[in-house]
Amino acid sequence: MRIESRQEFEAAVAAARQQGADRRREVLVCCGTGCLANGAAAVAQEFATRIEADGLDATLALHAKKTGCHGFCERGPLVVVQPEGILYTKVKPKDVAEIIDKTVAKGEVIPRLLYKDPTDKKAIEHYADVPFYKHQVRVSMRNIGRIDPADLDDALAHGAYAGLARALFDLTPDQVIAEVEASGLRGRGGAGFATARKWKATRKAKGERKFVLCNGDEGDPGAFKDRSIMEGDPHAVIEGMAIGAYAVGAREGYIYVRDEYPLAVEHVNLALAKARERGLLGDNILGTGFSFDLRVSRGGGAFVCGESSALMRSIEGKVGEPRAKYVHASDRGLFDLPTVLNNVETWSDVGAILEHGGAWFAKWGTAKSKGTKAFSLVGKVKNTGLIELPMGTTLRHIIFDIGGGILKDRPFKAVQTGGPSGGCLPADKLDLPVDYEVLTANGSMMGSGGMIVMDDRTCMVDVARYFLKFLVEESCGKCIPCREGLKQMLHIFDDLVEGRGKPGDIERIERLSRGMQLGSLCELGKSAPNPVLSTLQHFRHEFEEHIDAKTCPAGMCRELTVYQIIEDPCTGCHLCTRVCPTAAIAGKPKQKHVIDPALCIACGACFDVCPEDAIRFLPKKHEGGGHAPAGH
Amino acid sequence: MPRLVIDGKTVVAKEGTFLLQAARDAGIDIPTLCEHPAVEPYGGCRLCLVDVTRPEWDGWSKMVVSCLFPVEDGILVSTRSERVTQTRKVVLDLLLARCPETPLVQELAAEHGIDRTSYVPNPEPTDCILCGLCTRICDRLGTSAISSANRGVGREIAPPFHEAPPDCIGCLACAEICPTGFIQYQSGSARRVIWNKEFKMLRCPTCGRGHITEDQARYYDGRNGVPARYFEPCDACKRKEQAAIAVSLMAAPEGR
Ligand SMILES: Cc1cc2nc3c(=O)[nH]c(=O)nc-3n(C[C@H](O)[C@H](O)[C@H](O)COP(=O)(O)O)c2cc1C
Numbered sequence: 004m005r006i007e008s009r010q011e012f013e014a015a016v017a018a019a020r021q022q023g024a025d026r027r028r029e030v031l032v033c034c035g036t037g038c039l040a041n042g043a044a045a046v047a048q049e050f051a052t053r054i055e056a057d058g059l060d061a062t063l064a065l066h067a068k069k070t071g072c073h074g075f076c077e078r079g080p081l082v083v084v085q086p087e088g089i090l091y092t093k094v095k096p097k098d099v100a101e102i103i104d105k106t107v108a109k110g111e112v113i114p115r116l117l118y119k120d121p122t123d124k125k126a127i128e129h130y131a132d133v134p135f136y137k138h139q140v141r142v143s144m145r146n147i148g149r150i151d152p153a154d155l156d157d158a159l160a161h162g163a164y165a166g167l168a169r170a171l172f173d174l175t176p177d178q179v180i181a182e183v184e185a186s187g188l189r190g191r192g193g194a195g196f197a198t199a200r201k202w203k204a205t206r207k208a209k210g211e212r213k214f215v216l217c218n219g220d221e222g223d224p225g226a227f228k229d230r231s232i233m234e235g236d237p238h239a240v241i242e243g244m245a246i247g248a249y250a251v252g253a254r255e256g257y258i259y260v261r262d263e264y265p266l267a268v269e270h271v272n273l274a275l276a277k278a279r280e281r282g283l284l285g286d287n288i289l290g291t292g293f294s295f296d297l298r299v300s301r302g303g304g305a306f307v308c309g310e311s312s313a314l315m316r317s318i319e320g321k322v323g324e325p326r327a328k329y330v331h332a333s334d335r336g337l338f339d340l341p342t343v344l345n346n347v348e349t350w351s352d353v354g355a356i357l358e359h360g361g362a363w364f365a366k367w368g369t370a371k372s373k374g375t376k377a378f379s380l381v382g383k384v385k386n387t388g389l390i391e392l393p394m395g396t397t398l399r400h401i402i403f404d405i406g407g408g409i410l411k412d413r414p415f416k417a418v419q420t421g422g423p424s425g426g427c428l429p430a431d432k433l434d435l436p437v438d439y440e441v442l443t444a445n446g447s448m449m450g451s452g453g454m455i456v457m458d459d460r461t462c463m464v465d466v467a468r469y470f471l472k473f474l475v476e477e478s479c480g481k482c483i484p485c486r487e488g489l490k491q492m493l494h495i496f497d498d499l500v501e502g503r504g505k506p507g508d509i510e511r512i513e514r515l516s517r518g519m520q521l522g523s524l525c526e527l528g529k530s531a532p533n534p535v536l537s538t539l540q541h542f543r544h545e546f547e548e549h550i551d552a553k554t555c556p557a558g559m560c561r562e563l564t565v566y567q568i569i570e571d572p573c574t575g576c577h578l579c580t581r582v583c584p585t586a587a588i589a590g591k592p593k594q595k596h597v598i599d600p601a602l603c604i605a606c607g608a609c610f611d612v613c614p615e616d617a618i619r620f621l622p623k624k625h626e627g628g629g630h631a632p633a634g635h
Numbered sequence: 636m637p638r639l640v641i642d643g644k645t646v647v648a649k650e651g652t653f654l655l656q657a658a659r660d661a662g663i664d665i666p667t668l669c670e671h672p673a674v675e676p677y678g679g680c681r682l683c684l685v686d687v688t689r690p691e692w693d694g695w696s697k698m699v700v701s702c703l704f705p706v707e708d709g710i711l712v713s714t715r716s717e718r719v720t721q722t723r724k725v726v727l728d729l730l731l732a733r734c735p736e737t738p739l740v741q742e743l744a745a746e747h748g749i750d751r752t753s754y755v756p757n758p759e760p761t762d763c764i765l766c767g768l769c770t771r772i773c774d775r776l777g778t779s780a781i782s783s784a785n786r787g788v789g790r791e792i793a794p795p796f797h798e799a800p801p802d803c804i805g806c807l808a809c810a811e812i813c814p815t816g817f818i819q820y821q822s823g824s825a826r827r828v829i830w831n832k833e834f835k836m837l838r839c840p841t842c843g844r845g846h847i848t849e850d851q852a853r854y855y856d857g858r859n860g861v862p863a864r865y866f867e868p869c870d871a872c873k874r875k876e877q878a879a880i881a882v883s884l885m886a887a888p889e890g891r
């Protein structure tokens with residue numbers, strides 16, 4: 004039924020809440036892309052079948068809910084039993100009966116399914132006590148994992164559209180912008196531009212027809228925060244965009260979703276239909292006379308399509324290629340009409356800001372970076388996944404308290420933040436508070452919030468090369484500095500890791516970087532040297548060793564490294580022979596093993612598993628010579 | 636009319652023009668490769684970069700491409716600041732690596748003090764500088780028969796699927812506008828070949844010379860409303876008949 008007044012909205016929310024309260028027991032089954040890949044659908048199905056077959060909805064008032072991503076994908080499928088909030092990890096369909104019989108019916112915990120803290124191996128019962136969740140503050144992801152994204156009433160019961168209702172019933176467009184300004188919200192998609200400023204400019208721009216756009220292209224390798232929001236709480240995006248449209252005077256909008264995100268497209272489309280049906284979108288929203296509608300546009304399938312001008316061309320049906328322009332999208336954006344473009348997370352924050360007020364959001368954060376921010380924490384940490392934290396949290400807290408520290412307790416070496424155009428920060432930067440300015444000042448950036456943690460077994464030259472390889476494929480190739488510059492930069496890095504580095508390479512890298520930064524057409528090319536320059540800034544000695552000594556201090560560049568087994572500590576345990584991918588290691592049980600240098604590809608797998616520290620790596624040219632050991 | 640200063644010289648520019656034009660009108664030369672008056676500016680070659688500032692910016696300045704930057708009153712422009720020169724050099728050095736054997740590129744690079752590229756020269760030298768002029772002129776004419784394919788280093792100008800482009804009318808505009816002569820064609824009295832597509836020529840009934848393809852005549856007739864018979868006589872013969880044809884066109888402005 005359409006909601007057509009404030010009273011009707013309040014009544015709809017109250018009814019939805021009551022429905023939730025009537026379900027005394029609830030199991031939340033994570034059905035985000037990660038958990039689905041681990042078999043969550045079968046788990047959810049098993050709950051549904053049993054509830055249906057045994058009439059558990061009546062006897063236990065039990066309801067099983069398929070939610071979006073809880074962020075802790077590596078432990079999935081995840082199940083949370085409510086109201087206690089008991090978290091079960093790696094749940095299989097065969098566990099479902101036991102969960103119902105013991106936990107749901109009798110409140111008994113099943114120790115086998117609990118999460119065990121990798122640091123002290125202790126089992127933790129409650130969701131809220133797990134370190135990965137304990138420290139988080141969720142705003143943009145407030146309802147992910149709590150609601151069923153396909154159930155609009157469930158979303159309403161959890162506060163969805165309360166911000167829109169306040170904006171439309173109580174505030175003028177200028178007051179809405181003032182609220183966003185007071186929140187200090189800045190763009191979550193990369194550059195960190197003040198959201199209210201963009202909105203103001205678009206509001207002021209002349210023209211009857213204006214657009215609001217959502218950037219859900221999320222092209223950074225490994226990033227998945229925007230996908231999680233669109234899949235797990237699509238209403239938050241729709242609500243934010245409706246508020247933005249009201250503020251700037253737009254009646255139309257597009258949600259641009261990366262082509263590889265079919266589940267997000269499905270959930271967003273479903274949410275759009277339901278919102279329209281209830282009068283939360285479309286003509287005469289909530290009976291206020293304000294009309295606004297949204298459409299999904301499927302991404303062009305390239306990283307560069309996330310760039311603002313390329314994204315707009317792509318929605319127009321043209322090739323998604325950046326355009327050089329010196330007019331702002333707020334004046335001439337989509338179809339050359341005034342346009343606001345914001346990231347998925349930015350839009351999701353807007354609804355909460357309007358519901359709770361700008362000051363509420365601004366209570367978190369640092370002087371210039373307010374509120375909370377989503378990060379995807381990956382790499383060599385014990386707990387990986389998607390998290391949201393107040394701005395200004397230190398890198399150390401993120402990596403060691405939430406991430407649980409470095410895998411196998413190896414030494415921390417660097418954290419790469421900001422995606423392919425970000426940079427690497429070394430150990431002495433761990434106590435930096437994460438905000439836009441601090442990251443930029445230290446040669447990295449916020450970007451979309453990617454964090455890749457690296458241990459001492461990482462070659463920083465090779466890390467920079469990895470990002471170059473990504474970008475050289477993703478540059479659109481329109482302008483010379485980016486297209487040809489990336490290609491030549493990659494040549495230089497190929498030489499470095501393969502032992503062909505020469506004196507002067509560092510200076511060549513720096514000069515080329517500067518040319519690309521100043522000369523490129525769009526931000527892709529301008530920021531492409533960031534990973535290179537930040538590794539050079541913080542790990543210059545590694546570059547020098549690759550060039551001068553032709554050695555890789557991390558023992559990772561295969562052309563520069565040989566692995567050997569040291570006789571004394573080797574117990575002949577065979578572990579290394581099992582992991583060696585090329586069968587380069589030979590030896591009888593309980594006798595010293597040897598590595599055949601002809602077969603060894605210097606992957607370091609043996610080094611990583613050896614319990615006796617009996618493997619060492621040496622620079623290739625010192626092979627057999629025994630001096631200058633770079634390892635132990 | 637905006638007043639600006641370019642390299643110390645005060646210039647009064649026409650409203651709505653781009654900086655490159657204003658500089659040229661004032662006799663100041665800025666190197667370009669992807670700019671051409673027949674098509675919209677593109678901003679791809681990045682050679683026309685200049686530094687723009689204002690007195691109130693306290694020494695801060697921004698780099699823009701002059702082919703696309705609209706003139707503004709009161710700006711101070713430098714077409715040869717240190718960083719403009721350095722960046723231009725990097726760009727030309729990179730372009731020379733891509734096109735080590737292309738005379739136009741060699742000459743431009745030499746003018747900027749680069750005789751040999753400091754990067755790895757392209758093992759398969761090409762004359763295509765990817766300036767996009769050919770595709771833009773083809774779009775401008777409404778034919779859009781060729782376009783750029785692939786991203787990044789693999790980018791190239793090509794007809795769809797590398798086959799004879801179905802929409803090509805053999806007008807040679809792309810080959811004519813190409814600054815390096817990369818686009819090859821053969822054209823004779825009877826036939827013309829470009830992009831591996833063969834065209835029959837429309838022959839002048841007076842002198843027998845083939846001067847335009849049949850596809851062209853059909854295209855202009857269909858879209859631009861110029862009657863096909865306008866193209867029948869060749870230019871030389873036409874001059875003689877010109878007066879008569881002009882009259883006939885005026886009599887039938889819609890073409891047919
Ligand atoms: C190469 C490139 C890729 C980008 N990809 C994305 C993306 O996937 N998602 C996104 O929100 N912003 C992306 N951006 C940033 C957008 O251009 C734009 O700044 C952003 O969507 C604005 O929203 P915000 O102010 O809310 O951050 C990209 C920028 C560049 C240069």
Ligand code: SF4
Nearest residue numbers: 479481482485525528
């Ligand atoms: S900087 Fe790179 S991605 Fe951007 S326009 Fe130039 S070539 Fe394309």
Ligand code: FES
Nearest residue numbers: 669678680681702
């Ligand atoms: S002429 Fe301006 S970028 Fe090529």
